[in-house]
């Protein structure tokens with residue numbers, strides 16, 4: 550879409566925009582042909598004001614969607630959260646899995662991620678805060694293909710601490726804030742179980758030290 554059509558159709562007619570804040574290097578419209586200066590002239594033409602801001606940074610990292618994507622793909626969730634300005638979240642519905650979880654003492658809710666194109670963090674185990682109905686529970690989430698059980702499709706699953714309800718079909722969301730370890734292929738289910746117990750202990754220790762959602 551040509552830049553001016555985008556401005557006219559979406560910003561002016563649909564959003565009835567009055568004021569736009571725009572990053573110093575923003576480009577938009579077909580093939581990114583329009584610049585901040587073009588935006589300003591459209592503002593004059595269509596009657597809205599445009600404010601240009603310089604690069605913003607947090608803790609030495611320039612805030613950019615590219616940087617956020619990079620951090621997520623490296624499992625750097627705390628860094629990603631710090632430039633997002635909020636905790637990265639995964640929304641989804643709890644669906645049925647292979648019923649192995651409860652057998653090893655760690656029932657894990659399988660989450661069907663709501664947004665099909667959602668950029669997920671690197672495969673691995675993370676500490677999360679799960680929002681279920683009106684309550685919140687800390688948990689340990691695994692993102693990956695569960696190599697211990699052979700090849701499978703990618704799944705997002707979570708074991709919640711101090712929790713024991715049937716939540717199939719429930720819409721929940723997870724706030725993700727701490728990378729714990731890589732997903733690994735264990736020799737046996739027993740070894741996997743021992744490792745998940747260690748993951749659980751790590752989360753409990755963090756909570757008892759008061760670190761919580763940091």
Ligand SMILES: Cc1cc2nc3c(=O)[nH]c(=O)nc-3n(C[C@H](O)[C@H](O)[C@H](O)COP(=O)(O)O)c2cc1C
Pocket residue numbers: 645646647648649650651655656657658659674689690691694695696697698706707708731732733734735741745748
């Ligand atoms: C905290 C946590 C860590 C996990 N880590 C691994 C892992 O390192 N390797 C692996 O193959 N599967 C891992 N899993 C996935 C389990 O294999 C999976 O939860 C189990 O197969 C239960 O699946 P189900 O919900 O379909 O019954 C992990 C699961 C959780 C909850």
Ligand SMILES: Nc1ncnc2c1ncn2[C@@H]1O[C@H](COP(=O)(O)OP(=O)(O)O)[C@@H](O)[C@H]1O
Pocket residue numbers: 643644645646647648649650651652655656657658659707708709710711712713714715716717
């Ligand atoms: N602490 C818990 N954490 C996650 N899910 C739990 C927990 N306690 C009970 N559940 C329930 O058990 C299900 C997970 O058990 P699991 O044996 O792994 O079955 P499935 O393979 O169908 O996911 C969850 O979907 C949820 O309904």
